[in-house]
Structures are given as C-alpha cells and as structure tokens.
Amino acid sequence: MTLPPPRAKVHAFSDDALGEHDAVGLAEEIRAGRISALEAVDAAIARVEKVNPELNGLVVADYDRARARAARPGKGFFAGVPTFVKDNSDVQGLPTQQGCSAYTGEPAKVDGDFASMFFGTGLVGIGKSQLSEFGFSASAEFFNADPVRNPWNTDYSSGASSAGSAAFVASGAVPIAHANDGGGSIRIPAGCNGLVGLKPTRGRVPQDKMIREMPLRIVADGVVSRSVRDTAAFLRESEKHYRNLKLPPIGDIRGPGQKRLRIAMLIDSIGDLKTDPEVAEAVRGAAQQLEALGHHVEEIAMPVPEYFLDDFLAYWSVLSTFMLATGKRTLGADFDRAKTDNLSRGLAKHGLRQSWKLPLVLSRLGASQQISKRFFRTYDAVLTPVLALPTPELGWLNPAQPYEVVIDRLIQLVNFTPLQNATGDPAISLPLGTSRNGMPIGVQLGAGRGREARLLEVAYELEQAVGFARIQDA
Template sequence: MTRITRRTMLRGSASLAALLPFAGACAPAQVLSAVGLPSETLDGVRMAELISSGEFTSLDFTDAAIARAEKYNPKINAIATPMFDEARARAATSPTGAFGGVPTFLMDLSQWKGAPTIFGSRAFKDFVSERDSDFVAQWRKNGVVALGKSTTPEAGLISSTEPLLTGATRNPWDLNRIPGGSSGGSAALVAARVVPFAQASDGGGSIRIPAACCGLFGLKPSRGALIQEHTDEGVDLSIKHAVTLTVRDSAALFAAGEDADGGLAPTGMVTGPSTRRLRIAFAPDPNNGAALDAETRAGLERTADLCRALGHEVNDWTMPFDGVEFTDQFLLLWSAGAAGLVDQARTAHPGADVATLVEPWTLGLAQEFISRRERFPGAVSYLKAFERTYHDMFDGFDVILTPTVSTLPPEIGEQAPTREYDALRESVVDFAAFTAPMNVAGAPSMSVPVQWSEGGLPIGSMFSARRGDDGMLLALAYELEATKPWIGRKPPLLA
C-alpha cells in the first residue's frame, strides 16, 4: 500500500499498583516515602529516573499502565489498537534513552514498524506499518514503551474524535463530552492517568485543542524544531509532539527530539521559569465571526490577571488580519488533504463504493475542494505570505494570549462526522477559531490548563509566539504551572 501521510489524507504487585500515580487509589504514606513524591506528581521524567536508578523496572511501570488501560478504556474508548504483548516484550529488554522504559501511547496517525496504523479510517483498517515514521523513530530511540495506538478522527481532519471505525472517544472529565481532536485518544488516556504523556500531532490545533478539552499541557512546537517527516508540498502545517501532565515532560521530550537540520537555533532542555518579564498581547475575541462562550471568556480574563500579577505586561489587542478570509483560505488547503485521502481510498479499494470507505465529513471536504479547485493556487500563495504577516505582528510584544477554543468541550455528537456537512463545518470553524494561524506561520503555541469552569471542566489558555521562541513559551509554562499547579486535579472518572 502507498505510504500514507496526514497531508494526503499486572503483572505488577498490589502495592506497586497503589504506588503508581495513575492507579486512581491513594497509596500508603510509607510506600510513597520510598519514592519521595506524592503519587499524583509522578510524570514521565520521574518514571525514567526510577527505572534508571533500579528502584523499579520498565516492566513494573508497563504492567501497571496496562492494568489502568484495561480499567479505564472501556469507559473512554481511546485505544485504537492495543499492543500490550509487544509492550511487555519491549519493557523486558530494559530500553534505554531519555525516557527509557516509560510507557506511552502513539497517535494512530504515526507509523510504528509492525503495528497497525489505521488513520481512524475504514479505508485503511488492515494497514500495517512497514517502517517507523521519522518522528516515531526518535521516540523509539528515546526508549519509550508503546502500549498501543490512540484513537484519532479519520485522517485527523476534524476537532472531535468520533470516527465510524472505532466509535466516539470520551472525555474523562465528562463522558458525555468530546476530548477534542485529532489527538483525542492520546489526551483522554493521559487525562485518565493511564500514561504520563502520549504522542500527538497538530496540523490545525490538534495538540492544543485536546489539551484544552482534557486539562493537559499541550505545546505545538515551531516548524523545524523537532524531527519530522519533511514535505515540499503546499504549506507545511503539521508537527508532532505530545500531550503531557507536566511541563517538564514536554520540555524533556522536546529536547530529546530536536532537529539539528531544522533551520532553528537549538532550544535545549528548558528546566524552569525565566526571570524575563514578557509583553503579552491579550486577544480573547475570535476574529472569524465565532462567538466566545461566557465561561471561556471569564477564564481567559483570569489568566490575563494572573500574568499581570506575575509582573508581565498585558495589553488588550485585536488580531490585525481578516479572520473570515484566513479561515476560507485555510479550509481550502485543508479540504485538499481530504480529497487526497478519498483518492487514496479509491486506489486501495478499486470498485468499492467510496462512501463505505470514508466518512461523510471527509467526503464533504473533498467535494468542497473539487468545487473550488481553481482557487487552490491562490490559497497556497495567501497562506505562504501569511507567515510574514504573522511574524510582523510581534514588533511590539513577545506573546499573544487567546483562548485555545471558543467554548467548553462540546457534547458527543455535536461534531460527529455523520452530521449534515454545512452545520458541522460551522460548528468546527467556530470551535477551533484560534489555533490554525500558528500552524500556517510555523510558530510555537501552547495550551496551558490554568483555568476551570464552575462545573469543573478545563479551559485552555493559549500562548503563541514567533517561530523559534519555543523555549520562551516553555519557561512561561513552568511559571504558570508553579503558580497555579494543575497536576493534582483528577477527572471524575478516577473518583
């Protein structure tokens, strides 16, 4: 089969289970003291330290994570393909690296040699990867133990993870709501404390949106910062990284995966806050006609006040470009990917009814591309020029603060791929009103979970900067995390 890219398309003891931070039960104080950390703060960095020191083995952590997956996945439906036997076999070899032996999940848009990669699509339900993608190869080198593939919407083309092939993935904070997309399965598994971090990717908001929905930290790195699959086609939107419980896991994964040939000065390992005070442009209002819900606005106002209290300069600001025009041009590029996926499905299944292979949302996007094909070169030119437009906005400040999404996580079904196309398109465009400009510009952007609704749902605060300023964002994230930590918040699923 043709290689597919996003663009075209316990065994552990009872005492150990109690000790691990994601088991859902409180560990005895005398056991916790042996580790020296409260259970809920045991992230991937700490797991790797405990494995390296010999206090625990990779198999200990892997078996405990599998037990948690078996307990919680029936409720959240976040695993597309379990790989538990392979994971145990790999853990038994004591893999080394920056995250040697730490269990995780890979997003099912990334190829891990010998594992199914189904892209959330009925068209590719039998596809098995013959190679590691470049990004995943780096994670393998870093020593992670892949427990399986996390669920995604079909080809990552929508902001909710409700594919027909595997069914709806649910948010651990409210099982009636979405975890976001396209990295929805990864975010749900991390929010449920099954693993401390999971692989994710972001072509239009797909790291930051699930992070916002699930109360996690999600950094979309700069274009060229991390090792990726490279392409010269159109506008390079997508970059792979992770959703994490802690900032330091994201920073350590970043440092371990930097691309020396990406055209950026190396960031290295960011280990904590900076004393630098930033000039922050506060732009809470969507500029594409979407409406911001009251609780999201209130949460963002609190984030702006928090930044002021920390000594940063925060000034009200408005995005200085036409958001309606940008959205129109971006969706034309996005729909070209859907059209490519439909073509690949037809090639892979000659004679089959394409409607039985790809979802109505994908078909609707593909039809939108076909009807507007003659405008595609102009859209590409507009979006390539937008990179300069975006970076020129930073002459008077360092960071832009916006919501990550315009509402609290919608209910399951609001963005289902079977919904009538025009209504679904409007819902997606309104919900994901803030994230795509940073993909087009190749700029770093992060969702930070420092706010929550009155009903206990997470609200993402999104900070974005110039391309190459990833380290500055990570330092700010450390400061926010230390000031208003979120690691102790657990979703009702774990109660």
C-alpha cells in the same frame, strides 16, 4: 462495542508502579531502580484495560512487544516509560488506520521518522491511540462506532484529533503520549482534558514522509503531558536525535525565565466569531496572573485578514479531496470512499470546488508568516483561547450529521489554533481554567518562530503560580 453509561471522572491513578508520576518522575524511578521498566509497562497496560472500556481511546494494543522491550530497556532519557503513538504515524508491525474504517491498514514495514525518534528517547509504545477520521474533526466521533470520551466527564468530547492520547494521559493510563497538530490537534485535546500541549515550530521535530510532502506543512508532531517539565524534556530529548540548524535551539528548559514579556491578548476571533464568556473569563484570568508575575498584557484585535479562515478551510478541504481521491493507492486497495464520514466527504467536495484558487490560497497562507514576523517585532507572545467555546458534549460534532451542520459548528469552535499551523509558529495550551460544569478550559500562549523556550519558561511560571487541576483531586 457498547460503552458503559456516561459518568464523571474516569481515571486509573493508584499506588501501583506508575503512582502519580509524570514521565520525568517515572523515568527517574526506573533509573534509580526503585521500579523496573517492566513493572511500569505492566501497570500501564492494567490501567489502559481499566479505563478503555469507558474512554474508547485504544486502536490496537502492542502489549507483548512492549513487555519484551521493557525487559531490555534502551538508554534514552525516558527509558522504560510507557506511551502511545497516535494512529496516523507509522509504527513497524502495526497498521496505520488514520481513524478511518473505510479500509484495512497493512502493518507498517518500518517505524516512521517520528516514531523512530520517539522510541529513540527510550519511550516504550504499548499501542496506538484513536483519532478522528483523518484528523479532520475537533472531536473523535464516528458515524458507525463509539466516540472517544473525556475522562473528566464521559458525556463530553475528548477533543481531537489526538483524542485517544489525551484521554489516556489525563486518566493516568500513561504519563505522556504522541499527538500531532494540523489545525490544533495537540492543543485542542490538551485543552479539553486539562493537559499541557505544545505545537512545535514547523520543522522542529522529525515527521513522516506524507506530512513532509504537503504543499504547505501545516502539521507538527509533539506530545500531550500532565506537566510542563515533561513537554520540555521531550523537546530537549528530541533535539538530541534531530537538530534543525535553521531554528534556534530549545535547550534544557527547567524553570521560569527572567525576562518580563510584552504579551498581546486576543479574546474574539475573526469577523463576527465571538468567544464564549466562560472561555473569555479563563483567558482574562490568565492575563491577570501574568500581570501579577510582572508581564505586561495588552488586549488587541485579531491581526490577520478576515479571509484567513476561508483560506485555511479551502486548503484543509483540498487535503481531504486528495485523501479520498487517492485512497486506493495511498491507503489500501480496499478503500471505499462511501464508508467515510459526512465531514470527510463534505470537505472533499468543498476542496474540489475550491481547487481552482489553490495557488492564491497557498500564497496568502504563506504570507501569514510575514504578518507573524511583524507582529512579534512588537510583542513577545500572544494569549488567546484554545477553543472559542467550552468543551462540547458528544453528539454536537457527530459526523453522521449533515456536513453543513458540522462545518459551521467547527468554525464556531476552532478559530484560534489554525493560525500557528499556517505561520509555522509554536503555541502551547495550558489548563488554566475550569468551566462551571467542571470541565477543563485550555488557554493558549503563542510566540514567534523558534521560540519554544520562551513559551516553556512562561508555562513553568504559570504552573508554579496557579497549579494545574488534577482529575484525581477533582
């Protein structure tokens, strides 16, 4: 498929059944009988068909089954609300392709644990959304196919790995969609597309078997949305299906909290990794707003050892080594390693070279949880960039380039979000900045283990105080 020429502001907002509703608002319309679930799903399908030729976020459509389910919507809170599942989670009857063209996925026999919970809230899946190959890159670009494009400007990346979900939510095709995060892949596309993206605490949300069996469970599942209340409602409804008794409950968070917080602010990352001035300006602007709301913000230096990013890259690389070494058994008999991209193969080689020190890497990454516990005895939250640089143009992270080029650029770009994947703590990306070229800039708030409620309360405050830019208004 050849995509149309790039242009700014691709969206499908109109006066159809979806209107400008977020997921909570759309669910209310369906419950009140002002629109039907089938009308909502039909409108979403029409919107996807309108924007996908330019955004390229769709892997496989599931329209017929979606219409059948919408004709008999379930009883969950989001009953009848159309959505997408990211294509690294199993959905019964659909293949799981992992963003990779090196094999042909077989249809899953049953829903994975995440999809089972997700659909149990009443959400209606209309297909699966695109990700970067195996979720390794922060941009969904491919050496042999068109990229996922950003609806704010199709010259730019939609982030990754949950790129397709974010592009469809930002463009108005659906109000909410599945995302997951092993190094920032909920928060990064949320930041690039002007969305809310909360990575939950490790163990908060049900996950598929492959993720649960990782030596260190760095991946967390969640959603990207256009409003804080949608993310809060998703977590509330998720808890009704699965409640981790080792974590404090999130509950029903519907607005700001009363407690004034002590918040640490980080502008630059580890070592000589510096944050772009535009991004730093957005973070400092968020800090000023928080102080105007009565919170105390204090700038500090990055409180983790300089070897952290090397350790995280080593572990991430070993995951690629495993995927490529076991592909014929775990992905499909026709898996051809030679058809994977330069980033996946380069990571696999790096992982093989680093495998001898995996016990040390796992020990030190695990110890980051203790660093976090000490840190959050002093501070209630931490404010950082999501990405150290503004959203990149497509091509900058193209995996057809040499591995050394791509990995160096990824380290320059992605050096804040991996920390919460190691510690297991929650963090949220909020669209609190805009670059001079009109692209959204995400600002991140993190908190201690199990403190999603705190993050949601502050997010509500910021949303009410400054509002979030909308693509249909820009």
